[in-house]
Amino acid sequence: MTQLTIVNRIREAGVVGAGGAGFPAHVKWKAQVDTVIANGAECEPLLHKDGELMEHFAAPVIEGLEWAARATGATRKCVGIKAKKKEAVAALQRVAPQRGVELNLLGDYYPTGDEFVLVHEVTGRLIPPAGLPLEIGVVVNNVESLYNAARAMDGQPVTRKFLTVAGAVAKPSTFCAPLGMSFRDLIAAAGGATVDRYAIFVGGVMMGRLTRDADEPVTKTTTGFILLPEDHHLVERMSQPTPVMHRIGKSACDQCSYCTEFCPRYLLGYDVQPHKVMRSLGFSMMSSDFWSKWGDLCCGCGLCTLYACPEELYPKEACDAARARMRELGVRWRGTSLEVKPHPMHEARRVPLKKLEEHLDLLRYERPAPFVPRDWSPRQVRLLLKQHAGAPATPLVKKGDRVREGQKIADVPPDQLGVPIHASIRGRVRDVTNTEIILEG
Ligand code: SF4
Numbered sequence: 001m002t003q004l005t006i007v008n009r010i011r012e013a014g015v016v017g018a019g020g021a022g023f024p025a026h027v028k029w030k031a032q033v034d035t036v037i038a039n040g041a042e043c044e045p046l047l048h049k050d051g052e053l054m055e056h057f058a059a060p061v062i063e064g065l066e067w068a069a070r071a072t073g074a075t076r077k078c079v080g081i082k083a084k085k086k087e088a089v090a091a092l093q094r095v096a097p098q099r100g101v102e103l104n105l106l107g108d109y110y111p112t113g114d115e116f117v118l119v120h121e122v123t124g125r126l127i128p129p130a131g132l133p134l135e136i137g138v139v140v141n142n143v144e145s146l147y148n149a150a151r152a153m154d155g156q157p158v159t160r161k162f163l164t165v166a167g168a169v170a171k172p173s174t175f176c177a178p179l180g181m182s183f184r185d186l187i188a189a190a191g192g193a194t195v196d197r198y199a200i201f202v203g204g205v206m207m208g209r210l211t212r213d214a215d216e217p218v219t220k221t222t223t224g225f226i227l228l229p230e231d232h233h234l235v236e237r238m239s240q241p242t243p244v245m246h247r248i249g250k251s252a253c254d255q256c257s258y259c260t261e262f263c264p265r266y267l268l269g270y271d272v273q274p275h276k277v278m279r280s281l282g283f284s285m286m287s288s289d290f291w292s293k294w295g296d297l298c299c300g301c302g303l304c305t306l307y308a309c310p311e312e313l314y315p316k317e318a319c320d321a322a323r324a325r326m327r328e329l330g331v332r333w334r335g336t337s338l339e340v341k342p343h344p345m346h347e348a349r350r351v352p353l354k355k356l357e358e359h360l361d362l363l364r365y366e367r368p369a370p371f372v373p374r375d376w377s378p379r380q381v382r383l384l385l386k387q388h389a390g391a392p393a394t395p396l397v398k399k400g401d402r403v404r405e406g407q408k409i410a411d412v413p414p415d416q417l418g419v420p421i422h423a424s425i426r427g428r429v430r431d432v433t434n435t436e437i438i439l440e441g
């Protein structure tokens with residue numbers, strides 16, 4: 001099968017980065033590289049969907065990796081997985097070696113799943129500043145994207161999402177749920193909330209976002225969500241409005257630079273220095289732009305805000321704001337040197353996940369979240385037209401139409417970045433809006 005045929009099938013099935021990024025997989029697979037890596041490094045506290053997926057569906061993950069290698073011409077196939085995920089490692093070991101796939105066992109620290117960190121761990125190569133893995137001959141896909149790719153090659157589109165429901169719920173679980181299902185239904189499937197008032201971290205506490213809307217739908221990038229009581233310190237901290245975060249930072253930052261000293265990108269040798277970005281908060285727009293350039297290569301891992309800063313300030317949010325402002329100005333990266341050299345302390349300063357969870361008062365919620373196979377029959381699903389990087393999809397159906405599961409119901413013009421969206425249940429189109437298609441089962 002040619003690269004073009006594989007790439008077209010992946011696109012038509014709507015395969016995107018299922019680890020949270022949502023970048024269309026077919027675009028990556030157009031490259032020619034020597035190495036493909038399955039990212040199973042999963043490092044967000046309490047989320048276990050990749051581990052459960054690899055444990056229960058090792059064969060299709062490896063099959064997807066083989067398709068990635070075939071499309072890109074890669075000769076080296078690797079899976080990056082934490083050594084502590086013993087059951088998943090055992091399941092992969094039963095299928096990987098005979099297919100020429102290496103398992104790269106990683107330590108249990110945060111953020112192992114960052115593409116820059118993972119590529120360095122597996123290949124010893126460093127992605128150029130503001131660059132892509134393919135510039136150094138590597139393509140990285142989340143393990144669920146590869147599972148979806150294997151199914152796509154059998155003609156099955158993406159209609160389900162693996163995700164973990166964790167935190168203050170009776171039975172933390174990992175599900176494979178129809179896209180568009182509500183968080184509320186999934187909380188019920190996990191035995192219900194164990195507290196009356198809770199907030200929800202979607203995609204994890206470190207890199208995710210906070211919501212209080214349990215009616216939000218599952219999308220192709222929902223890796224899971226964590227319920228925490230309203231009075232949990234993390235909820236209180238992350239509920240501050242952004243201007244308040246900046247105001248506190250402006251008055252309280254003493255420039256101790258702990259945020260920089262623990263930054264995984266800085267330790268890997270990239271010029272990210274959040275303590276300098278904090279200086280931008282105290283200046284007018286022009287001078288502020290000068291300081292914000294030390295946030296250009298930040299990956300938003302959140303370690304500086306949620307672990308390193310002794311004053312509990314918000315350097316990650318300062319970097320976010322700096323990058324948003326630079327995007328507005330059309331500026332991408334203002335560094336000059338392409339040389340990247342890891343800091344001599346980069347291994348010694350790694351933050352063990354357990355220590356991070358202890359610091360965040362999450363250890364009491366660290367329980368297994370086993371995969372629970374289920375037949376779902378939601379009465380309604382809400383399929384967002386934008387659940388991938390790129391342009392939103394345009395609806396191909398109208399109110400009242402009948403659809404079958406797996407039918408293409410929205411698509412993106414072929415000259416734009418994006419993928420189609422498929423019905424996740426059989427039923428009738430209840431409504432089509434500018435942002436979503438609502439189906440009734
Ligand atoms: S760790 Fe906190 S106080 Fe220290 S420089 Fe960074 S933001 Fe400022």
Ligand code: SF4
Pocket residue numbers: 259262263264265266272273274297298299300301302303304305315316319
């Ligand atoms: S969020 Fe903070 S620690 Fe993480 S990469 Fe950005 S600056 Fe570094």
